[in-house]
Amino acid sequence: xxxxxxxxxxxxEDCLGVIEREEPRIHAFVRLSEELARAQAEEADRxxxxxxxxxxxxxxxxxxxxxxxxxxxxxxxxxxxxRGFRPPYESTAVARLRAQGAVFLGMTNCDEFAMGxxxxxxxxxxxxxxxxxxxxxxxxxxxxxxxxxxxxxxxxLGTDTGGSIRQPAALCGVVGMKPTYGRVSRYGLIxxxxxxxxIGPFTRMVGDAALVLQAIAGWDRRDATSxxxxxxxxxxxxxxxxxxxxxxxxEYFEAEGMEPGVRAAVERAVLTLERAxxxxxxxxxxxxxxxxxxxxxxxxxEASSNLARFDGVRYGARAESAGNLLETYLQTRxxxxxxxxxxxxxxxxxxLSAGYYDAYYLKAQKVRxxxxxxxxxxxxxxxxxxxxxxPVVAFPIGAKVADPLAMYVCDVLTLGGNLAALPGxxxxxxxxxxxxxxxxxxxxxxxxxxxxxxxxxxEAASNGS
Amino acid sequence: MTLTxxxxxxxxxxxxxxxxxxxxxxxxxxxxAILAHIDRLREVDTDAIEPTAQVVQVGSRLREDLPEPSLPxxxxxxxxxxxxxxxxxxxxIQESEP
Numbered sequence: 001x002x003x004x005x006x007x008x009x010x011x012x013e014d015c016l017g018v019i020e021r022e023e024p025r026i027h028a029f030v031r032l033s034e035e036l037a038r039a040q041a042e043e044a045d046r047x048x049x050x051x052x053x054x055x056x057x058x059x060x061x062x063x064x065x066x067x068x069x070x071x072x073x074x075x076x077x078x079x080x081x082x083r084g085f086r087p088p089y090e091s092t093a094v095a096r097l098r099a100q101g102a103v104f105l106g107m108t109n110c111d112e113f114a115m116g117x118x119x120x121x122x123x124x125x126x127x128x129x130x131x132x133x134x135x136x137x138x139x140x141x142x143x144x145x146x147x148x149x150x151x152x153x154x155x156x157l158g159t160d161t162g163g164s165i166r167q168p169a170a171l172c173g174v175v176g177m178k179p180t181y182g183r184v185s186r187y188g189l190i191x192x193x194x195x196x197x198x199i200g201p202f203t204r205m206v207g208d209a210a211l212v213l214q215a216i217a218g219w220d221r222r223d224a225t226s227x228x229x230x231x232x233x234x235x236x237x238x239x240x241x242x243x244x245x246x247x248x249x250x251e252y253f254e255a256e257g258m259e260p261g262v263r264a265a266v267e268r269a270v271l272t273l274e275r276a277x278x279x280x281x282x283x284x285x286x287x288x289x290x291x292x293x294x295x296x297x298x299x300x301x302e303a304s305s306n307l308a309r310f311d312g313v314r315y316g317a318r319a320e321s322a323g324n325l326l327e328t329y330l331q332t333r334x335x336x337x338x339x340x341x342x343x344x345x346x347x348x349x350x351x352l353s354a355g356y357y358d359a360y361y362l363k364a365q366k367v368r369x370x371x372x373x374x375x376x377x378x379x380x381x382x383x384x385x386x387x388x389x390x391p392v393v394a395f396p397i398g399a400k401v402a403d404p405l406a407m408y409v410c411d412v413l414t415l416g417g418n419l420a421a422l423p424g425x426x427x428x429x430x431x432x433x434x435x436x437x438x439x440x441x442x443x444x445x446x447x448x449x450x451x452x453x454x455x456x457x458x459e460a461a462s463n464g465s
Numbered sequence: 466m467t468l469t470x471x472x473x474x475x476x477x478x479x480x481x482x483x484x485x486x487x488x489x490x491x492x493x494x495x496x497x498a499i500l501a502h503i504d505r506l507r508e509v510d511t512d513a514i515e516p517t518a519q520v521v522q523v524g525s526r527l528r529e530d531l532p533e534p535s536l537p538x539x540x541x542x543x544x545x546x547x548x549x550x551x552x553x554x555x556x557x558i559q560e561s562e563p
Contacts, residue, residue: 088540182521195520227523293503304480311481313553315544325556326481334483342482346473347496349480363506365516370509372517404495405502421520445521 001048001059008044008059011154012037012103015061019105019152026128026137028147030066032106033073037061040103047101056211058101063153065144066107067114068094068199069188077190078110078140080123081336082316091188092223093157093199093216100215105153108143112338113307114164114192116140117410118400121340126397129172131435135394138168138410141202145172148202155212156202161192162295163389163414165200166426170389170438173428175203175455178414179213180445181421182227185220193302194225196418206427206456210234213448229446236449241457242277246270247382251288252413258391261432266388269429269439269458273386276461278454283378283385287370288416292408294371295415297351297364303341304348310336343404372420379444384454387413389426389438413440423448425455429462467497 001008016034023029044059046052064070067077069087076082090098098104111121119127119142127142129135130150137146141158145168148156158165160178169176177200184199191197201212210233219228248270253263274280312318312332319331337345351360378385390410400407417424422442429439439458443451468476470489473496477484484492538551547554 085544088536088543180521182523221528224526225521225523227521287509290506290509293506296499296503297506308481312546313555316546318546322556325558328556329481330483333481334485337482343492343495343499345480345482346476346492347499350468350472350476350496353476353479360503360506362516363509363511365518366511366514367506367509368517368520369514370511372520405498408499419517419520 002054004048008041008048008103009038011059012041012061015105015152015154018150022130022150022152025133026130026146026150027125028063028108028127028143028150028152029106030076030078030109030124030143031074033070033104036073037103037105040101044101044103055100055215057097057215059103060154061103061105062097063105063108063144063147063156064094065110065141065156065158067110067159067190068157069190070094070104070107073104073107075107075190076123077114078112078122078124079336079338079341080317081310081332084317085315087188089188092185092220094188096216108141108147108156110143111140112341113190113303114140114159114161115303115340115344117163117167117407119143119168120397120401121338123338128397129394131173132394135396135435136171138171138390138394140164142168144202145169145174145176148172148174148204155208157199158202159189159197159199160418161196161299162418163411165202166414166424166438166440167390167410169202169426171394171436173436175206175209175425175427177201177209177213177425177452178417178423179217179448180423182225183217183423183448184213185223185226187220187222191306193299194306195302196299206425206452206459207237209425210237210452233449233452236453237456239453240277241273241454244278244384244454245281245382246273246278246454247281247283247378247385249283249285249288249378249385249387251285252387255288255391255412257409257412258388259393259432262388262391262393262437265430265432265437266439269462270386272461273454273458276457281382283382285374285378285416287367287374290367291371291416291419292412294364294367295411295419296347296408297360298368298419300344300348301351301361302348304345304352307341307345340404368419371416375416375420375422383443384450385442386454387440389413389440393432393435393437417442421445423451425451427455427458429458468493468500
């Protein structure tokens with residue numbers, strides 16, 4: 001674009017053409033913002049003709065998960081309860097993209113309030129996997145993953161609470177990254193579980209993920225958990241893995257439900273990294289078996305508190321037939337929330353209720369400490385940990401809907417990274433049964449650049465570019 | 466741990482979630498299955514372990530408590546189902562008059 005070989009408007013029209021062709025097949029977007037996108041693309045072209053600052057994302061079309069508030073653009077967290085909500089303010093991550101001159105294509109489908117691993121819990125419709133439309137794209141950020149995989153958007157934004165960026169990236173065959181907790185401001189993110197949520201990019205190449213993270217990361221006075229540390233995602237990206245020690249946690253390779261084809265693809269990727277100069281070391285994460293249980297107390301407990309605000313008073317849908325305030329609450333929340341959200345609110349409320357707090361919530365937070373200590377110990381003997389992102393490839397739509405626990409197991413290799421606040425990248429590493437497999441790279445807290453570097457080294461070694 | 470229908474009804478009321486007829490059984494069964502998995506946490510010895518209070522160690526950060534511009538009232542009210550004179554309107558807390 002700097003060389004004026006392609007204009008932002010042309011790139012946008014190209015994306016809109018792909019959207020028109022692909023959307024009837026994959027349903028990645030819940031709503032498009034074409035008018036805004038055209039205005040932004042024209043503005044970007046004005047910048048390129050010398051009227052303003054140009055950055056790496058100027059004029060680049062992005063698909064935004066429907067949980068990140070975009071000022072005056074309907075944002076609903078994939079839920080009927082927020083239908084019609086036009087945020088009066090903008091999330092920091094989105095504002096930073098806007099300031100760079102990115103072009104907003106629209107809001108992407110997700111599991112309602114980001115609760116799910118297949119995007120089937122959307123309050124609107126399921127999104128389909130571009131590689132096989134009879135299968136799920138993963139979730140909860142399945143719309144952004146599918147949009148990038150189908151070429152509808154150049155990059156996407158998602159959120160990851162237990163794997164909701166990395167798992168759909170794996171299932172759709174794109175790059176997805178969850179940064180260290182605190183790296184990206186959560187201001188304006190419709191909260192699911194505040195101690196676990198992080199915003200991150202979907203891209204086709206690792207270098208692009210680094211550019212997006214560079215743009216959105218950094219301290220923000222509006223999020224007290226964002227951290228003031230230098231943000232350098234780019235300088236070590238091309239350094240390769242020569243001399244790095246990569247940890248292989250046995251527990252992650254032998255995880256329950258691990259498909260042989262997934263394991264084989266990941267083992268081939270590990271050999272590729274070894275040939276590229278990495279030293280492989282065995283590490284142990286002994287509390288892995290308890291991660292899912294701890295997560296499914298902590299995340300629903302935080303959700304039950306965060307979602308109390310959806311009461312039909314200040315925003316969103318309200319049940320109009322109620323005769324008094326209590327009935328307003330009960331009816332609004334009955335009609336507005338889908339079954340998975342109701343299930344998690346009840347689970348969380350139960351875990352926090354009188355008599356059960358110590359047995360469930362406090363116990364889970366102690367186990368969380370042990371899981372974080374497992375990773376600390378593992379990182380004493382390695383620079384990064386590699387494993388599969390998801391134990392399974394994309395599954396058929398409807399296959400796991402009736403069994404919540406079977407769906408939850410999809411996150412067994414990713415949620416540890418959230419409990420321990422680690423950065424993690426998922427990068428495509430071949431196929432199993434003709435469907436994409438993801439390689440996960442986890443790094444110590446704040447070593448986001450290391451996770452990207454290892455992922456980039458794999459990308460370079462596997463396709464020679 | 467299994468959840469009874471009464472417990473489901475109690476938890477749903479605590480969370481202000483209205484239930485459809487028959488949903489107590491549906492959720493009692495599903496939540497009991499999830500809790501059965503979660504019960505494995507009991508196997509872990511956590512007697513000497515501190516619960517996680519802060520996942521990234523940043524300490525407490527304070528700022529000067531100075532007034533500054535915030536969301537204007539009319540903007541804050543734009544998404545409300547019902548407003549009057551700059552306030553949110555809710556139904557009566559007591560039963561309405563017959």
